[in-house]
Each structure stands twice: as C-alpha cells, then as structure tokens.
Amino acid sequence: MRLLAFLFLIVPLWLAAHGAHAVTLIAAEVPPYVIRSQQGAPSGMAIEVLEEAARRLHEPLTIELMPLARALSQTRHRPDVLLLPPVKSPQRTAQFLWVTPLLEEAFVLVSHRDHHPVPLTRYELPTLALGVMRGSYGQSLSQPLPKAREEAVTEEISNANKLALGRIQGWAVAWNTARYTQQQAGLPLTDLVRGETLQQTAIQLAAHPDFPPKEASRWRQAIEGMQRDGTLARILKQYDYQAP
Template identity: 55%
Template sequence: MRTFHLPLVTLLLLLVTTSAQAIVLVAAELPPYVIRTQQGTPSGIAIEIMKEAANRLGEPLTIELMPLARAITQTVHRKDVLLIPPVRSTQREHLFYWITPLLDDEFVIVTDRRVHPNPLKVKDLPSLKVGTLRYSFGQYLLKQRINLASQTVATEELNAHKLQRGRIDAWVAAWNAILYNQHTGGFSADELVRGETLMRTPLYVAASREFPFSEGRRWQATLDEMRKDGSLARIIRQYNYQAPE
C-alpha cells in the first residue's frame, strides 16, 4: 500500500508547487506605465493592468523593476518572464513573443514655450538639440526617420529638467510620459508646446520567443476580456491618461 501512495503523494505535491509558482513580470521603469514607489511595490498603469490580469488567472505575480535597456536584455534571455511595456518596432520584432497590446500612446515632439513658441515638425529637428530616453522608441524613431542622433538620458524626468534649463531644444517621447515627468519634475504642462506626432503606437506585454505559447494565449485572452468588460478603461482613467483620439 505504501509503495502505491508514495508516488501519488509526490505527484500531488509537484502539481501544487507548479500551480503556486509566481509569474515573473519584468517591468521597465517608465512612468506613468511603470512607477517606482517609496514603499517598494511598483505602481503605474501597466502594473495595475497586469495585477488585475494575474488576479483573474489566479496566479501570484512577482515584479522585477529595472531600467528599460536591462529589462529588454533580461527578457530576451529568460524564457519564463513577461515584459511590460515595450513598443513593437521592426528593430525589436524578432526579439520577442508579442502577446497583446495593453494601451495606446503617441510619440510627439515638445518644446519649451519660452524658447520655441511655435509647434515643431520633424523637418525642424536636425539643426536642434533633441532629447530622448536611452534605448527608447523615441530614440529609434528619430534615427529611422531622419537619421538623427539624439541626446539620450537614463530617465524621462531628466529630459524635463534639460528642456527647462535650455540644455535641449526639443524632447521626443510618448505624450503621457512627457506629461507625467513634466509634473514630477516640478514643471507645468502649460510650459510645453506640442509639435508633430511622430507615431501613434500600442504598448505591449511581451515575452521571450521561447515563452510557452499556451501560457501567452491565457494572458492574451484575459487581457482581451478586461478590454471588453471595461476594466482596462477603468484603470486607465484612474491615472488621468490621455489616450489618443
């Protein structure tokens, strides 16, 4: 009797352990999508969306917060993690399994009203100092569109300070990231002039190309359900997010 039950008990223990294993979410620190807090638990629109999805799936969620460049590298080489919130591009297309979009934003040019009171277009940028986030989609767009090497920094809030101090002439980033970091930098959005929109694009949840397809489909289905029942819109509204029209 013992020899019959021991393997069965072992199997049950393995199943329990497997089902309780937390999903690791690699979160690129990109406010307002992913925000580092003083309490240690990250917040932000993308974080709240993924927490709700994990709750519906009945799966624990372990969040690893890190800079964008490291988050991208980590996800490429780790087959068991999810990544938020990268933008899908031709440069990154082959790197990831693109599970589903989370929300939309627009990459735009902004300037300081005191220096450049008129909205700028892409064609105006080659003669100017333009700030972007290092390894960001904004940096990629400028290189792709006009072969412009921008001045890069580690956080978007640094771009807000550089624009305020006249160290850059223009700032290219996602519109909601600009608004958030302008505020946290201690400046008013009224000081900004919004110029040309470079691209409207979704921000995704992605994973390594070796991430299990069946697991990715579960997350996709759950996030689609949240989109249909209004949960995504509710979370987005809580952050005063300005979705593209």
C-alpha cells in the same frame, strides 16, 4: 499513517499540476506605465493591468524593476519571463513574443513654451538639441529624422528638467510619458507644447520568443476580458491617460 503518507506524496504533485505558479514580469521603468515607488512594489497603469490579470488567472506575479535598456536585454536571454511596456518596432519584432497590446500611444516631438512656443516639426531638428531616453522607442523614431544633436539620458525626468532649462529644445517621447514626467519633476503641464506626431502605436505586453504559447494565450485572454468589461479603461482613467 499510510493515508497521511499518501497525502504528503500526492498533494505537492497536485499543486504542481493545478496550482498557481509565480510568473516573473520584467518591468522597464517608463512612467506612467511602470513607476518606481519610494517604498514597496512599483506602480503604474501597465503594472495595475498586469496585477489584475494575474489575479484573474490566480497566478502570483513577481516583478523585477529595471531600466528600459536592461529590461530589453534581460528578456532576450530569459525564456520564462514577461516584459512591460515595450513598443513593437521592425528591429524588435523577431526578438520577442508579442502577447497583446495594452493601450494606444502617440510618440511626439515636445518643446517648451518659453523656448519654442510653436509646435515643433522634424524639419527644425537640424538646428536643435533633441532629448531622448536611451533604448526607448522615441530614440529609435528619431534615427531617420533630419539629424539633430541627440542627447540620450537614462531617465525621462532628466529630459523634462533639461527642456525646462533650455538645454534641449526638443524631446522625442510618448505624450503620456511627457505629461506624467513633467508633473513628477514639479513642472507645469502648460509649459509643454505638443508638436509633430512621429507615430501612433501600441504599448504591449511581450515575452521571450520561447515563452510557452499556452501561457501567453491565457494572459492575452485575461487582458482582452478586462478590455471588454471596462476594467482596463477604468485603470487608465486613474492615470489621466490621454488617447492619441
């Protein structure tokens, strides 16, 4: 009986010290990196990367899905969470701990072949309506451009539909997001005209600045291992990812 009592006392302590503990991932709904599923857990290329990293680290992963603007705000107030899939910008640099880059992306101006068949440049923006997602990196890149009539929405699929209808003439967006969202809306990929590149950058895994540095290092090392062994490239290929 004494042995059983000792085991009941010591096993929970050992698990707390050495066992897996759930990590919360705040996932902003930005396809194709984070995709809301009709049923069950979210999917997407960045989600799959983090799930594989969690498997390698033997850590359960709790995913909280929310709009981008709310995800950024939540992470700034919760020191124990990871964040997907932000882009590092001058305004955000000090707001988060930047754990590791996941993939390269190009933020571009997109037009519709029926309404603006020539690749769109920043110099044409003052005469156009430009679609952006509220709180997105595409919106921040549009701020210093020649002033367009900016129309902000909460989901990129709204921009895809508005572009097809001619309600906006330009779309500031990550190229892989534009491609995925166009297909999600049931619209032809061939209708998209890729215009000027506003910036090439990286989609990142981030966290609150007070996230434990040792934990951040473990996640970084796991993802770097996936880059070395080809796992990350295989995941991206499943989503028809196009590098810049």
